[in-house]
Amino acid sequence: MKDPRRGPRSLFGELLDWMLAPMLVIWPIGVLLTYAVAEGLAAKPFDRSLTASAQMVAERLRMGADARTLQLSLGGALEDDEEAPRFQVLGQQGQLVAGELRLPVPPRPKFAGGVQLRDEEIGGEPYRVAALWLHLKPQDKELALVQVAETPARRRQLATEIVRGVTLPLFLLLPLSALLAWWALVQGFKPMHELQQRIRERSAEDLSPIDEDDAPQEVQPLVRAVNELLARREQVASSQRQFLADAAHQLKTPLAGLRTQAELAGRALRAGELQPAELERSFAQIALSSQRAAHMVNQLLALARAEGAALEQEPIDLAELAREVTQDFVPQALAKRIDLGYEGPERGQLRVGGQRWQLVELLRNLTDNALRYTPQGGEVTVRVTEDLYGQVVVLQVEDSGPGIAPEARERVFQPFYRQLGTGTEGSGLGLTIAGQIAERHGSRIELDDARPRRGPDSMPGARFTLRLAASAAVPPEPALTGADPAAAGSASSAPSAASVDSRGRSAGA
Secondary structure, rough: OOOOOOOOOOOOHHHHHHHHHHHHHHHHHHHHHHHHHHHHHHHHHHHHHHHHHHHHHHOOEEEEOOOEEEEEEOOOOOOOOOOOEEEEEEEEOOOEEOOOOOOOOOOOOOOOOOOEEEEEEEOOEEEEEEEEEEOOOOOOOOOEEEEEEEEEHHHHHHHHHHHHHHHHHHHHHHHHHHHHHHHHHHHOOOOHHHHHHHHHHHOOOOOOOOHHHHHOOOOOHHHHHHHHHHHHHHHHHHHHHHHHHHHHHHHHHHHHHHHHHHHHHHHHHHHHOOOOOHHHHHHHHHHHHHHHHHHHHHHHHHHHHHHOOOOEEEEHHHHHHHHHHHHOOHHHHHHOOOOOEOOOOOOOOEEEEEOHHHHHHHHHHHHHHHHOOOOOOOOOEEEEEOOOOOEEEEEEEEEEEOOOOOOOHHHOOOOOOOOHHHOOOOOOOOHHHHHHHHOOOOOOOOEEEOOOOOOOOOOOOOEEEEEEEEOOOOOOOOOOOOOHHHHHHHHHHHHOOOOOOOOOOOOOH
C-alpha cells in the first residue's frame, strides 16, 4: 500500500538511482577484484626473485678440501641485508650447512634441478619458500637441499600500491560518472519536457490528437493511449453538445405552449371576453404544458444521474422490485383501461447484483413507455423469469401496442427519438435512460415483437428483454407468528388497486 505521506514518484529520480546504485555496488567489488589481481601480479616478480636467490645460493655451494664437507661463500649478499630472504642449506646427510634450521624439509622429488615454490607457516608467520634439490657431483646419489624463504609483506605492499594507484583515479571519477549520468538523463528527458510544454500550451477546447512522431519511441504507447482518451472525450463532448441542443429544442415546445396559453388567458381577461369554461381550458393547457416540461426536466436529470453516478453493486431481489414498480403503475393503467400485470415468482427467489435505484428507473421507463404506446383495452406484462441453468435472471416488459419496426429498433434508444404517426407524447429519453442503465450493469436491452406480424395493420406489440447475471438467492421471510388468520384471509380476498392477484395480473386493471 502506498504511503500517503510520500509525494508522487519521480521517474527521473528512480532512473538516476538505478544508474548510480550499480556503480556504488560495482565499485567496491572492483576494488576487491583489483586487489586479487594485484596480488597475483605482485607475486610473479617476487617469485622470480626468490627462485633466483635459491639458484644463487646453489651456485655458491662448494665441496671442502677434504671432499666431505660443504662450504658456502655468499660474500654478504644475503647475510647483510635485513630484508633479504632467509635461507637454509642442508647437506647430503641432512646436516645443516648454513642458514636457519627451522625451515621444514619438503618431499624429495624424483629428479633434481628444479626450483619448487610453496607457502609455509613458520613460527606462526606465513612464508613463501623456494626449494632446490641438487647433486654436488654428477655421480652422487644423495641430494643437497637449498631453501630460500621470505615473508609476503613486500608482496602485499606492492599489491596495495597497485590497488591504490588503480582505484584512486576510479574513486575520483565516481562523482564525475554520477554527474555525467545526471546530465545524460537531463538530455534524455528533454523530449518529454518538450511534449509536456506542447500539451500545456493547448487550449482546453483542443481535443485533437497529439502528434506521435514528435514523441520518443518509449513514450509513443502513452501518447497513443492519451490520443484514444482524447478521441473518446471528443465523442462524449460532441454527444453532450448535441444532447444540450436537442434538450433546449425539446424544452422550447412545452415552454412556448405554456407562455402562449398564459398570454392568451391574460389578454382575454383584460378584455373581459374570457368565459369560465374557456378559463378552465386555458388553465388545463397550462397545467399540461407545465407537466410536460417537468417530465422533460426529470428525464434529463435521470439521464445525467445515470451517466455520472458510480455503480455500487448490491444484491437486489428483482422479483420484488418488479412487483413494486408494477403496482405503482396500476392507477395509470386503470385510467387508460389497460390490463397491467406481473408474471414471476414471489419475492426472495431471484436476485441480481446492481444498483437498486437505477434498476427501478430502468423498469419504470420501460413500463411507462409500454403504457404510453398501448391502446385502450390492451395488455402490458412485466415478467421476471430464470434461465434453465440458473445463471441469468430475465426481465421482460411486453405490450400489445403497434410495436416497433425492425429498422427503427436501434434508433429508439437514441435521445429524443420518437416514432412518427403514433400520436403519443413523450420526451424521447425513457428508452435512452433504460439502455444506458442496462449497459452500466453489463447487459443490453433486446427488442423484438411480442407476437408474429400478420399484416401491415396488425398489432405485434413490443417486448423489451434484459438479462442480468444471477446472484445467490435468499429464502423468503417466514410468516409473522401470531398474525390474525381472518385478517390475512380478508386482505387476500379483497385486493386494493395496487395489489397483484394470484394469476399475476394487476387487480382491477
